[in-house]
Amino acid sequence: MSIIYPLAILAIILAGFFLVAFLFALHSGQFDDTQTPAQRMLLDDGDQTQSPISKKQNLNSNRRDK
């Protein structure tokens, strides 16, 4: 049963690690704006000059050219 002593301490260190991670995220401002990221994820990243629709259209027109 004596294994429970180091295990309990390990458990609390592990949980404490997550608490610290959360506090770090909180104070670095990651939870300040909860609205914009929700909208931003709907946008395409990478080549932002073209939406998926216009990319397809371009491909189609290229094929026609050939």
Added chain:
Amino acid sequence: METTISKQHFATNEAISCHHCGEKCEETINSFGFDFCCQGCVTVFDILSSNGLENYYKLEKSPGLTPTNLNNGKFAFLTDAETAQKLYCFESGNKAQVELNIPAIHCISCIWLLENLSKINPAVIRSEVNFGKKTARILFNSEETNLQKVAELLTSLGYEPDFNLADTDGKKKKVDRSLISKIAVAGFCFGNIMLFSFPHYLGLDLNTNATTAKFFSILNLVLGIPVFFYCGLDYIKSAFNLVKNKTYSLDLPIFLGMIALFFQSYYEILTATGAGYMDSLAGLMFFLLLGRFFQQKTYNRLSFERDYKSFFPLWTTVVQDNQELSKPLNKVEIGNLLKIRSSELIPTDAILKKGMAQVDYSFVTGETDPQNVKIGEKLFAGGRQCGASIEIEVTNKPDHSYLTQLWQNTAFEGNKNYSLLNIKAGLFFTVAITLIASSAALAHYVLNTGHSAIQVFTSVAIVACPCALALSAPLTLGFATRVLSKAGLFLKDSAAIEQLSRIQNIVFDKTGTLSEANSKSLNFIGKKLTTTEESLIKSLVAQSGHPTSRQIHNSLAGAIKDVSDFKEIKASGITGTVEGHVVRLGKNSWLNQTSTGTGVEIDGIFLGQFELKASYRTGLQNMLAKLKQKLFILSGDNDSEKQTLESLFQEKIDMHFEQSPQDKLSFINELKAQKDTMMLGDGLNDAGALQAANIGVAVADNIHAFFPACDAILKAQNLKNLDSLLSFTKHSMSLIKFCFLISILYNIVGLSFAVTGNLTPLLSAILMPLSSLSILIISATGVAILKKLTFRNGELK
């Protein structure tokens, strides 16, 4: 794409809508294969498409905004290094970052475009939008571009940044995240302490398993330290303040409970006489902080503390040796010559030197008609110039003007204390707990029952700790605040609900509050106009810049035709020839009529006159009839609307006209001395009255636009629900009282154990979360039921 977007799109059945802004229009400009409403929209489309940003139009249909005309030199003040420095969030080397307020942000396309600014101007390194706060944080290369150019770029795209004096105060707003981190710590400790207390709950024997029991208890003690000293910090501070100021609130008995729990646990564990109450302490803190979190829901988009500085622009144009210079407003000196362009604000008291001034003082005085001011006459701060550009000489520094004197008034000092209930309950509980605890301890001591007197004292303090009571008010108020915000009433502080429920006098401002700020309904009295006649009159007034002409122009239908021989006769009227007909429009006396008003004459025949009437918001009559409070009107305007108002209020009203801001303030102070008073207003002229009243409510058409400092903001279209809103606050207060009763019942049960000396840690650990949870459930369901009962007719949106 389905997203929650606030912008409304117009039905496009008949009229063609602009590809850029969605505005319906009759005449369109066709260019790039799309229809646009104006050249401004075409320009934006051109900029975007030539920079490969057509995606803007694919994310959202017609997302754009018509750009405002870039007055040359409008942002010239940003080149001033000192001003720019104050606006920067940070600056290092050739990089500078600025956070700009952009009220026009409204949809996903806005986010996309503003975050791709670097495609248009490569000197912009990164931009990030905060949709909730309507701000954009822009990082740019300060060697290749400057703040002025960034602001001009945004304006040319229709996203004009909003600068005001308060931004340059140098006070950087700090985000307070301490409550959430306290909740996180309390939650962490609560969970772990419960886990380590489990062996005790299951009957771990202190004698046979002494080491194990001691090990877990010590862990609990260690975890209890941050709970008491960090999470409980606000309660400790508040308790010391209360003792210092000799006042009471519920924080005091809570603090007593905390001390009893904490030190009793230490004593029991260190002397190995018991398991301690750390689980109860952590649970108590966790629930209390959670309650605070619910109550503290703030509207970071709304600013309740604005003063005159937010109203004035940051810069002004100074004329020096025939040259125009931009100067920060706080550097303007007496004697400077300022140039005020059309529709700009007069920033300080001044004398008119050049030009024709037509000043709209409606925001400052409540008067609706623009005033004509002649050269050499005084102009006051806060007026808006309606006519062409004028030049004025400064007679008072901006912070000493007539308008800003209002802010020197004592009404603007100190905070209002809303919560009487909290103070009463605090006093009651502090006295009751001390009495019961000491008499129980004394009884045990005298009767020698075998229980330690000190232990009995602390267990009473523990169990009587009014945590459920302390929770019921913040939870109920927090839930109710959310419901009210859905109904269009935004509170600065949820404790204002208690104040609202006690209101007995309601004072209304007229202009902008009861009536709509910028729309006056125009009636034509006389012969019915034919469409040809309407078109003739419209063509004539289209030539004139007079405010009345513009209103007549907007109210008439018909095509605009060419006008010849147009003449504007000062202080009389206008005349011109349209399609061979001589049209004259102006004062009736000028048209040789005996009556007063603005008449119209075609080919020498008098047709009738236009009458301007303030248009009142809809649904007022019904709401006013239901209000049982005593009603007043304080208006800065003249009494021309008296009869309309009397019929609207069904004569149960006390009206006062031509009230200066100072008059309003003193009137409220007199009323307040007798009964609790609520003031509803919108303009700077109400600022003093809003502050002085027990509750000042700003009525705003656009909650992001300017309104004076206040305790609550009411969306103008929800004014008609004022009666429901007030009755909702009353019922919410009854709900809190009901929760108080329930929690007192819990306390009586707990006390009966404590007084007899039979309180165990397990019992306390069950009783405390149970009472907190039942209060949570009662207040949440109670508010939901109230909401259904009060707002039956779709008043929530």
